[in-house]
Amino acid sequence: MSTSAGPDGSSRVTARYWIETARPLEEAAAIMAGEQSTGTFVRVAGETDELRARCGARVESLAALGEAAAPSLPGAWAPKSGTARPQTAEVTLSWPLHNFGPSLPNLLAAIAGNLWELRPFSGMRLLDLTLPPAFLERYRGPQFGVAGTRRLTGVHGRPLIGTIIKPSVGLSPAATAERVAEIAAAGIDFVKDDELQADGPHCPFEERLSAVMRVLDSHAERTGKRVMYAVNITGEIDEMLRRHEQAVAAGNTCVMVSLNSVGLPALAALRAHCRVAIHGHRNGWGLLGRSPAIGMSFIAWQKLWRLAGIDHVHVNGLDNKFCESNESVIASARECLTPMFPAPHPGCEVLPVFSSGQSALQAPETYRALGSVDLLHACGGGIMGHPGGIAAGVRSLHQGWEAAVSGVPLAQYARTHRELAQALAAFGR
DSSP, rough: OOOOTTTSSSSEEEEEEEEEEEEEEHHHHHHHHHTTTOOOOOOOOOOOHHHHHOOEEHHHHHHHHEEEEEEESTOOOOOOTSOOOEEEEEEEEEEEEGTOOOOOOHHHHSSSGGGGOOOOEEEEEEEEEOOTTTTTHHHOOOOOOOHHHHHHHHHOOOEEEEESSSSSSOOHHHHHHHHHHHHHHHTEEEEEETTTTSSSSTTHOOOOOOHHHHHHHHHHHHHSSSOEEEEEEESSSHHHHHHHHOOOOOOEEEEEEEHHHHHHHHHHHHHHHHHSSEEEEOOTTHHHHSSSSSBBBBHHHHHHHHHHHHHHHEEEOOTTTTSOHHHHHHHHHHTTOOOOOTTSOOOOOOEEEOOOOOGGGGHHHHHHHHOOOOSSEEHHHHHHTTTTHHHHHHHHHHHHHHHHHTTHHHHHTTOOOHHHHHHHHHHHO
């Protein structure tokens, strides 16, 4: 990742956008740069050429993409003639780091603030951003990432196989522990709370953690295998810090946080104190990512959270139950494994989590497209709903990945692997 130098030699932040506008493209790009740095709708006293050169955002590149049939979003400015159609383009802006310093909340205000509301635009989407290594002096990045998670779980040379405690809500602490005991006995590597299960009155956090850890401790004593449990600590900052300490004291190795619910500063505060892996859940992501005309790409979004300190993050899964395309899922997963900064700086790689409607069926295409086994394959119904039971569901995932890595078609491998055959019959589309 490269950085460019500003007039005073400081590093610059760059951000790349897709835009849709009925204004001339050069004028629209200049509006973006001015609005998010030194300018407003009119030149004001004190906005000198020297100040603009020192603190203004720059338009680094602008590439026209073509004409849009109609405005994608309401409320945009339209030419008085009513004949011009909106134009689309990619534009890259840059800011001097000294405008906001290595601060993720204030960076976000610059690259994704009032831009979305500007009337000259009928569409705008943040596609990617590049940050100078100065951010690594302020933020810790992932503590464990891929290698550390493998060390904590003892899983090497293959994907981690995981599942989600289901039903999502409604189970008591005792019933949750019973379900986890069954899951652990099935040979799972990883189990997590559903994002909807945090500290409700029917399943309080402390009671659930205690009950589940008794089960996992017993399992580890019998088998020597420590199952990673991503206990959901989402809450106010003081609650998350307290729950983290309780999880560590109980001997747990992972905590889960709903990222969009707590925000970047809360996650960074947790990371500063954290002694276990942080499992980042992206629930609410569709609000930012579903529309092609507004919001931001996952590639841009996940860089902020990697810096703040997550070790794992959900990327959806192939042939999932949501609306995201397979191409988008794989691009997201590849980005998680791509260094954010050039050597010798830490790359901040994190473990991509494939989830949502997953089973053994997706293993071959996931491996072919990603080209790596550095992932967590989290299957809820694909394991818990397997017709042979939970243990058979886990075995089917192992068999699916064995076939994938060996290059053997699933149907062929299933002839001699009963659990995989059952999965193909139950989940095949």
